[in-house]
Amino acid sequence: MIVIDIGNTDIVIGIYTKHKLDKTLRFNTKSKNTIRLIKLRFTNRYIHQLKIKHKICILSSVVPEINNKIKSLFKSLKFKVLNITTNNIPFDIQFNYQPKELGSDRIANTLAAIKKYGNNCLIIDFGTATTFDVIKNNKYEGGVIAPGIDISHNALVRHASKLKKISIIRTKSLIGNNTKDSMQSGFYWGYISLINGVIDKIIKQQRFKPTIILTGGLANIFKKEISQKTEYEPNLTLNGLYLIGKIKYA
Template identity: 40%
Template sequence: MLLAIDAGNTNLVFALVDEDGAIRARWRIATDPRRTADEYAVWLHQLLALEGFSRADVSGVIIGTVVPRALHNLQVLSQKYFHQEPMVAGQGCAAWPIPLDVDEPHNVGADRALNAIAAHAKHSGDLVVIDFGTATTFDVVDFTGAYKGGIIAPGINLSLDALVAAAAKLPRIAIETPETNSVIGRTTQSQMLTGIYWGYVAMIEGLLARVKAEIGRPVTTIATGGLATLFQRHTLVFDAIEPDLTIQGLALLWQRSVSAA
């Protein structure tokens, strides 16, 4: 099986993917570039065993990262404990199989390119992928599969952290779906939730409307990332929610790289 590793700014996701592309298990850990290969190995060994797998079940490793400092220890993890030379998304035999039709293609984050690969494989036509992570990103993929650019906005948790840090009397609150559609809060906490949650809904709907108008053709909107389902109840702009899009992109990139070898 393939061990696909998605190293994001906030979390690393490790997933076991079988030959048919099905995700058999997944685990998440906070991103810390100082974490060593040995630490990863101890943690993963226990989780593999809990799911009925072992290190011997891993026949390939692919890494996608937007945290350059985390890459070395993940490569050592693959080499030392899985006895595999890992592929790195966007490099060497795992170079991007889609055009990055932007002014600075070398600066496109691996997660965004991987989302574009997976989205185009699963959906036809022009696409917009909205990824709710540390940043909230909008990525435009045209009907040919080319990545055309997008939008980067602060993530919802990042915005909340900044608000709480800058205002001494505001409490830390949990991000959750509001119980009602009212946007007039009656307490400090409900007013904060209204501002963060409904502010993000308005941002999503407003930016997406502008993107669609600029594309000028029918567009399929795909949501991904840990907080994607949080907004599903109160907006109708998502045509599909694909929570594992980045991992699926890694698996597709691996399959194409192996087939081309």
């Protein structure tokens, strides 16, 4: 089975064989060459070499303009393609959210989290946006969307002519003695404060003790400074998509 997570920054393709994630491929969503590169990779010969037993493709997309191109490509390769929504998932979960507005990646994350960790979860996804998803008593209660650290970084550099791009790292000192160190401290410790603050408010407001799950590209950088115990699941979205396909087409 092939699962595809089309995000605003990257397209991540997961290839599952024998019920395990065997390989991941990553492409730049905004590149003009992305569709061509995927076509070049996914030839009939390559698919045969992968030894995929069932030609099923489960698709999550938050980028409508590229969605149909990916669907058409895999349909031309004789895959059965399912683009997931809250209406076609094979699970009895109530979503307390506007159905047309809930990203399919967040749906996949929710299902994967419940399957592995139970009915009370708080998922933090460090992607283009930093999202917090609340699952309480097997019900998706809603979430929080904050700007992602990369787009915040890019916006600051674009609008402040003297500031240059930096790498996002944990700084030893909170107080910087030059512009680079000060920016790195501000982004790292500023986001840690945002994350811990939102976690605390969600737990207090919802009055529950969730399993806190971190996923997304930058989760690994921040996980050690989060005040609560957390679980790190870098492939949460892909695993959720696979779970949908496994049950839907079993």
